[in-house]
Amino acid sequence: MSPKSKRLMLFFVATVFLATAAGLTLSALKENIVYFFTPSEINLQEIGNRSVRIGGLVQSGSIKIEGLTASFIIEDADSQQVVLYKGALPDIFRDGQGVIAEGKFNTNIFIADVVMAKHDEQYMPREIADKLKEQGVWQGDAPK
Amino acid sequence: MITEIGHFSLILAFIVSLCQGAVPFYARYKMGEQMHLLTPRLAIINALCVSISFLCLVWAFIVSDFSVALVAEHSHSSKPMIYKISGSWGNHEGSLLMWIFILSIFGAALALTQKAMPVLHKSTTLGVQAMISAAFLAFSLFTSNPFERLTSAPIDGNGLNPVLQDVGLAMHPPTLYLGYVGLSLAFSFAIAALINNSVDKNWARYMRPWVQIAWSALTLGIGLGSWWAYYELGWGGWWFWDPVENASLMPWLAATALLHSVIVVERQEHLKSWTVLLAIIGFSLSLLGTFIVRSGLLTSVHSFASDPTRGLFILAILIFSIGPPLMLFAIRGPNIKSNGPLQLLSREAGLVINNFLLVCASITVLIGTFYPIALEMVSGTKITVGPPYFMATFNPIMGLLVIFMGIAPLLMWRRGLLPKSAKIWMIALSALIIISGLFYWENNGLSIPAIAGIATTIWLGFALIGDIVLRIRTLYKNNHSDFWKRCVHLQWGMWVAHIGIVIFLIGALGDGIYRSESIARMNPGETVLLGTDKAEFMAISNNSGPNYDALIATLKLTDQANQQIGILQPEKRIYPVERQTTTEAAIKRTLTGDYYAVLGDGNITDGYTIRLYHKPYISWIWFGVILMASGAVASLLIERSKNRQKHAGLLT
Numbered sequence: 001m002s003p004k005s006k007r008l009m010l011f012f013v014a015t016v017f018l019a020t021a022a023g024l025t026l027s028a029l030k031e032n033i034v035y036f037f038t039p040s041e042i043n044l045q046e047i048g049n050r051s052v053r054i055g056g057l058v059q060s061g062s063i064k065i066e067g068l069t070a071s072f073i074i075e076d077a078d079s080q081q082v083v084l085y086k087g088a089l090p091d092i093f094r095d096g097q098g099v100i101a102e103g104k105f106n107t108n109i110f111i112a113d114v115v116m117a118k119h120d121e122q123y124m125p126r127e128i129a130d131k132l133k134e135q136g137v138w139q140g141d142a143p144k
Numbered sequence: 145m146i147t148e149i150g151h152f153s154l155i156l157a158f159i160v161s162l163c164q165g166a167v168p169f170y171a172r173y174k175m176g177e178q179m180h181l182l183t184p185r186l187a188i189i190n191a192l193c194v195s196i197s198f199l200c201l202v203w204a205f206i207v208s209d210f211s212v213a214l215v216a217e218h219s220h221s222s223k224p225m226i227y228k229i230s231g232s233w234g235n236h237e238g239s240l241l242m243w244i245f246i247l248s249i250f251g252a253a254l255a256l257t258q259k260a261m262p263v264l265h266k267s268t269t270l271g272v273q274a275m276i277s278a279a280f281l282a283f284s285l286f287t288s289n290p291f292e293r294l295t296s297a298p299i300d301g302n303g304l305n306p307v308l309q310d311v312g313l314a315m316h317p318p319t320l321y322l323g324y325v326g327l328s329l330a331f332s333f334a335i336a337a338l339i340n341n342s343v344d345k346n347w348a349r350y351m352r353p354w355v356q357i358a359w360s361a362l363t364l365g366i367g368l369g370s371w372w373a374y375y376e377l378g379w380g381g382w383w384f385w386d387p388v389e390n391a392s393l394m395p396w397l398a399a400t401a402l403l404h405s406v407i408v409v410e411r412q413e414h415l416k417s418w419t420v421l422l423a424i425i426g427f428s429l430s431l432l433g434t435f436i437v438r439s440g441l442l443t444s445v446h447s448f449a450s451d452p453t454r455g456l457f458i459l460a461i462l463i464f465s466i467g468p469p470l471m472l473f474a475i476r477g478p479n480i481k482s483n484g485p486l487q488l489l490s491r492e493a494g495l496v497i498n499n500f501l502l503v504c505a506s507i508t509v510l511i512g513t514f515y516p517i518a519l520e521m522v523s524g525t526k527i528t529v530g531p532p533y534f535m536a537t538f539n540p541i542m543g544l545l546v547i548f549m550g551i552a553p554l555l556m557w558r559r560g561l562l563p564k565s566a567k568i569w570m571i572a573l574s575a576l577i578i579i580s581g582l583f584y585w586e587n588n589g590l591s592i593p594a595i596a597g598i599a600t601t602i603w604l605g606f607a608l609i610g611d612i613v614l615r616i617r618t619l620y621k622n623n624h625s626d627f628w629k630r631c632v633h634l635q636w637g638m639w640v641a642h643i644g645i646v647i648f649l650i651g652a653l654g655d656g657i658y659r660s661e662s663i664a665r666m667n668p669g670e671t672v673l674l675g676t677d678k679a680e681f682m683a684i685s686n687n688s689g690p691n692y693d694a695l696i697a698t699l700k701l702t703d704q705a706n707q708q709i710g711i712l713q714p715e716k717r718i719y720p721v722e723r724q725t726t727t728e729a730a731i732k733r734t735l736t737g738d739y740y741a742v743l744g745d746g747n748i749t750d751g752y753t754i755r756l757y758h759k760p761y762i763s764w765i766w767f768g769v770i771l772m773a774s775g776a777v778a779s780l781l782i783e784r785s786k787n788r789q790k791h792a793g794l795l796t
Binding site: 006007010014017018021024025028029031032033034035036053065067068087088089093 | 485488500504508511512515525526527528529530532533536537540541663664665742744745750753755
């Protein structure tokens, strides 16, 4: 093979590989994106059977724990969402805490696989902070 | 007073850095060869100033001087001494000072070593290094001054986030920074070589040790971070594809590519402009990592208090250290001539594939990390990209890389295969088929990624052993009188690092494929199954530590045959000063796997939530990381000893 045709072949192989990699990356991205909603943004038809994240504050007095199953309500300014979760809740899970739950809808109840709240008690997931500030429910951290 | 000394030397360091950055260019303009001798001296003075400054800050933390705002905000008199010290870099301002400290130490180290390096090149490299240093000193002095005083000192401090009061965390940032900042020196080498038009063998030879040190530290730093997350966060995982973890993985991938391509430049004068580009990209990616952590763009365990002006400042540094260098590269790059065409079947071609795959892998990580941010900026839609994305993209690419790792070391420089390498590949291939077949049969079927992972690991393991045996045997058969001396000079660094990867893969696969977990709400006296083992909840008790109160559960683990495996005592700690609770996982470590228990919430009437994991071979992950890091250092040492011998040979 002459150096030129060798270079051409190398170029061809690299291009094919890159194109495959790009295709796989894009399809993986498309399948594995998880959208985030607050309770008032939930549109059941649009979500369907996809895995999504729901975030907001835990409604005061809504936490019920039976054995390993916990049920609670995530709320924002306008709306509430009932969440069922089986497993260990985070350390600082409590009334009024900002949380994010990831899971799927079963009719209109949200079945969470994961419930997240950070170790820091002042922690507010940024997604929630932004939206709640927009809606005026929550004013942000007291200035340090 | 000490605080003021620290502040003053920081300002002094800033001025010295500005001079150090200007000298080489002024000297070029004035044709003053002698002036270039000044730059290394300035680098040493700079390092002295910054070290004094850093020590002053640590001192303020040690004596709990609460009149310093930073100490008041992040420390507390009741904290154990080690965490008082590590607390000085557990916050934005302090960690930035540490960054600058390491940067200046690298500068001084270059000034003091590599005496044979041409003065002009050393001076220019240190000049570029000083510009980076000046930018970060300005960042520290103007937006995040660690030495700010309070007008009225509080009686006691706010304390440090309890999650951060940990040995792993005391060590994680310094090692990681050593890696990040070490890459800055490679960057400075690259820019200096572009300025001086001196990208050649010698340039690569002088740069390579720094890349090895930086890579080794970066590897260790990421490993420490993952180890800390594993035992401290109580989620039982070791890698979460968290954006901040990705931010450290990207420079690691680039640095790994650089580590390999610089060898090609040194040996064959190939891949020259590519290596320069990699050095620029590697450091840019580590700055990008810093930007992500500091700007508050992302929330994670790593975020420091966010402040938009700081984010903007780092963004400015980032743009300044990517833009002009790339422009310089565009202008000077075409002048760099590499050494003729590349042979397809050669070591250098193998290393090109290595670089290509590593860059592809870092691009997939880049996309997964920044796509959500970009999408939110453009459309306001909030999304996350989770682990499945990375498993579908990153893992296959790395799998390919592992396959090539079994091939490339058996290729020779310039062209051809090592004799008998076909035999090694045949053996590795049959081992692969037999052993993965056994795994498949034993488990009644495994998923395709799992089998692929096992197969590639076996392939690499056998190919590596084959390579080692073959080279040692060839050396032995040649029957040199100095067999041992020559044996020591074989490529042990590479072998150790690659064996590290095999060990790492065994750990990652063992945990990924065979882990088991169970969650239960239990009262003392009850038992839960974990895989085939059993855990009995023996008791719950209270205890108090130096600055916390703890609730401790005692669990007894037994295996199928009722043999005791061990006692696990997970804790829940309440820190009254910080008003926080943390969970302390209990881990029973064995070579073949860890047992991991976490105590959740609960009370004596309803029982306590207890999570248990069995994680086979997980500690091998960190053994592997340690081997990889030592491999790079070993390679550095072997290379030095070889050079010294060569010199000695020339002299006699």
